[in-house]
Amino acid sequence: MTIGEVSKKFNISKDTLRYYEKEGLINQVSKMNNRREYSEHDIENINFILCMRTAGMSIEILKKYIDLCMQGDGTAEERRNLLIEQREVICSKIKEMENAYNKLSYKIDFYYQTLLKKEKEIIKGE
């Protein structure tokens, strides 16, 4: 897959893909005529990275994880611990967002009541 195709597939810019490679999130993509050729493995990797990025995981943490992967089997436990830690971070973020969701719902409902009341008054006034 070319960079253009990957860019379209995931709806991210080519610049971002090159940036991730430069930062070491994607291991050096093989090249044909000086152009990137993304393998199935690369695609899977990008998919994971994007999923974690949208969940708010930093590039630094992701890089650390990828680096551990590169270092081979010996780092399996460390990698596992890193993922458990990050899952916890995501978990508390979800809780914060649910809290915000509820606060918003409460306010939205309040506006609904207000608008309803106003409407009634208008009808009454006619």
Added chain:
Amino acid sequence: MTIGEVSKKFNISKDTLRYYEKEGLINQVSKMNNRREYSEHDIENINFILCMRTAGMSIEILKKYIDLCMQGDGTAEERRNLLIEQREVICSKIKEMENAYNKLSYKIDFYYQTLLKKEKEIIKGE
């Protein structure tokens, strides 16, 4: 309440509080001897803003909402629509994060299996 007290209460820096005020998220706090005195209303406001900020709402959107509040009752419907829209944004973010959570859980489990297998091999080898 002084800026120092509010800063401690919410665990944010005084700079951030002044920054939010400058950006118009908190309406001009009254001053005694040129020092900010936060009212109960200010505190409630800050609480809401921080809740939305941790949920990822941008300062720009928050400012828009606060501006509408300032403009009075006439903007109630517009405010409500803004909140509904933002609730939707938060909702999809929660879904993305839950997706990431599940992906992580899957990987963590995979590492668990791997480590278990490795352990068995070590025992076998002894």
Added chain:
DNA sequence: GCTTGCGTTGGAGTGTACTCTAAGTGTTAA
């Protein structure tokens, strides 16, 4: 009166994650 502590200001600086630019290469289609 002097130090300490808490505050003030405008404006500069920082970190993160892109995003854009300029100048160039290599393939394809008319």
Added chain:
DNA sequence: TTAACACTTAGAGTACACTCCAACGCAAGC
């Protein structure tokens, strides 16, 4: 063969949300 198009690079620029700095103000306690 020339134009269009997709790609390459290094490096500069941008957006967002703070965060820090220097220089100063004011009140309390020693």
